[in-house]
Amino acid sequence: MKEKLRLKTIGGKIILSIVIVIAICVLFSAFIVSQVVKDQLGEKYEVDKVAATESLSYSLAPVLNLYDYKQVERIITSSLTYESIAYITVFDKGG
Numbered sequence: 001m002k003e004k005l006r007l008k009t010i011g012g013k014i015i016l017s018i019v020i021v022i023a024i025c026v027l028f029s030a031f032i033v034s035q036v037v038k039d040q041l042g043e044k045y046e047v048d049k050v051a052a053t054e055s056l057s058y059s060l061a062p063v064l065n066l067y068d069y070k071q072v073e074r075i076i077t078s079s080l081t082y083e084s085i086a087y088i089t090v091f092d093k094g095g
Contacts, residue, residue, distance in 0.1 A: 060090060
């Protein structure tokens with residue numbers, strides 16, 4: 001059985017070596033690309049989180065000063081449609 005699996009020609013050995021090197025390069029490249037994409041998505045999530053927080057702060061501040069709690073509820077409800085926002089806690093000046 002081992003005789004059938006042995007490569008007797010130098011051409012076969014070279015081709016097998018090339019295939020192995022290419023497979024290793026493909027796996028290494030896929031790993032590097034997945035790490036880069038993971039890092040980029042993490043950075044994008046952080047930027048989106050900061051932008052959403054600032055946007056809510058700017059849109060809620062004037063409404064809270066007017067004590068228009070129905071409008072506050074509408075703004076919060078519309079913000080909760082984003083998957084990345086699980087909950088929102090709002091405090092006015094009095095706490």
